[in-house]
Amino acid sequence: MRWSAERAIVAGFTTALLLLVIVGILSYRNTKKMREATDFVQHTRGILDDTRELVSQMKDIETAGRGFAIVGDRQFLRPFVAAEPRVQVILARLNAEIQDPLNRQLLSELTPVVQKKIEATRSLIARRESGMLPAELVDDLQVGRDLMDHIRETAGRMEMREFQLLQERALQADESERQVAYILQVGSISAVLFLSLALFVIFRDLRERNRIEAALRNAEHRFRALIQGSSDIVLMLAPTGEMLFVSPAVERILGYRSQDVQGKNVFSYIHPDDQHLAQDAFRNTLTVPGFAVPLQLRLRGPDSSYRWVEILANNLMSDPGLKAVVINARDVTERLELERLKDEFVSVVSHELRTPLTSIRGALGLLASGKIGDFPDKAQRMLEIAVNNSDRLVRLINDILDLERMESGRVSMHKRAVAIGDVMLQAADLMRAMAEKSNVRLDVHPVELELHADPDRMMQTFSNLLSNAIKFSPEGGTVRFTGEVKPNSVIVAVQDEGRGIPAEKLQSIFERFQQVDVSDSREKGGTGLGLAIVRMIVEQHGGKIWAESVLGQGSTFLVELPLATGESSAEAAS
């Protein structure tokens, strides 16, 4: 288990506290023991002193008795008189002080002997006083000496016993002192160890935390810089639409300070006409985690003017650190304005170009038709060339306009359920005349399938591909027009037996105004934009288009369309 600094500190302090308490208790007990020891020593000393004193007093009594017995001088009786009460006092004291059972027993042995001795001495004195001679008192004296020996011996044993007790006590004291010392040593060492460990853990943890903090600060600084440096507005939205975070770019783009809008609901800033779209998109985003919806809408600034922004939303509700929908809003007002201007320009230019072309096309067409008069062959030929090229110019302008509008998203596909096979047949019908004129056979194998697609655009796509195939087919050749159903898509293929396309050009032919080689479809009246337009249409249906070819044998153009085409929200709104 990894210990954190907090744990280590708590453990360290608790242990230190515990140790202090233990030391306190041990000190207290030690002090008490020492006091007890001192008391005991005093106690023992007292007993020893008393015991010796007792013996000394008894000796005095002995000496007094014997002295009087022999000499008869009353002077010898003084010590006896003095000693006797002292002895009683000592005996009483000893009786009160001695705790040791052995010594108590010895005392109880000693006491009667002492009393007996005193009595004996008293009796001896009395007999001497009564006139008896020392020679007659020899037995008494002997008895007295025996008693004294007994007293001395018993007292001696008592002393020894006390010494023994003292020694035992001393040993005990030593032992407990050693124990205490041992405990304190062990305690101190463990305390030091533990605290060292705690310190180690604390420092390691603190170092780790510092490192993490530094890394966090760095990361935060970096990301803050990123967000602040981002020219797009970064928003974090709660499921209610409340703006949990608004990046500073909002000031530059809309004119609000982030703190002024943070906490408010984003929908209150969206243009009323865009509300519905925005609500739908937001709902979608909330349902599907990570689902990004590119969307354009208007946001209101503080002066009530609007700016167009392009929104990318990412549902990060499941991320515990964020729990929000993160929005990236790019100011596209200028871009849209530019696109609008470009649209307008292209529109206007197309219109302007078409106007004189109308007259040219009209006049040349009438001339070439012969309805206004006949022309010599050469003149007729020139007129045909003029007509063909003014036709080509018309088609070119149409294609440019078409392509530009599709690219800018101005043209929405009008998708609905379409029987693709029918469209294939219609396209083939449209191209039949051209095929016959070029002596090319059309081999059509339509596929029975319904797709969600724009029928006119599908028609345009197939016609275009067929037209190319026919143009590049040799006389007597066949163009195969087939459809194949796959698990998730359908593949429509147009195959010709023309001279083929080199491998390095298979991609570039779909770009504008690309030539495969010198003699290409442009020669045959193409605009150079057909495949670019077709690719745009296919991509707008969520599909793919590509070409395969073997030089000298022919080429196949394949269009893959998904069976379930997803709609972009822009289309869903239109």
Place this chain on the structure above:
Amino acid sequence: MHDRKILIIDDEDDIREVAAMSLETVSGWSTLQARSGEEGILLAEQGRPDAIVLDVMMPDVDGSATLQALRSNPATADIPVIFLTAKVQGSDRKKFAELGAYAVLSKPFDPLTLGDQIAEALGWK
């Protein structure tokens, strides 16, 4: 085809002339020409054409305004009108149709089939 009289209203002289040439020589119809909406309305009242081919983009009174004027004028209200325009897109087409024109023809037109296109749009033949 019967002899038809078509009024062509377009501010571009050349286009008028080519259109008129086409309708006359290819379809064998007769034509009237007006270079503006106002002139067109006058000619429509006087000439009582069978149909009016009307350019959309004209200065001053444009195609839509002219059409409205024609419709609200009892003398011209029932003359069918076909728009002629260089601006043709799917959405535009719809818009013009909503305005009350019978059809929208695009510029440039095919001079050899202009008359047929008009006839088809108006259900003649």
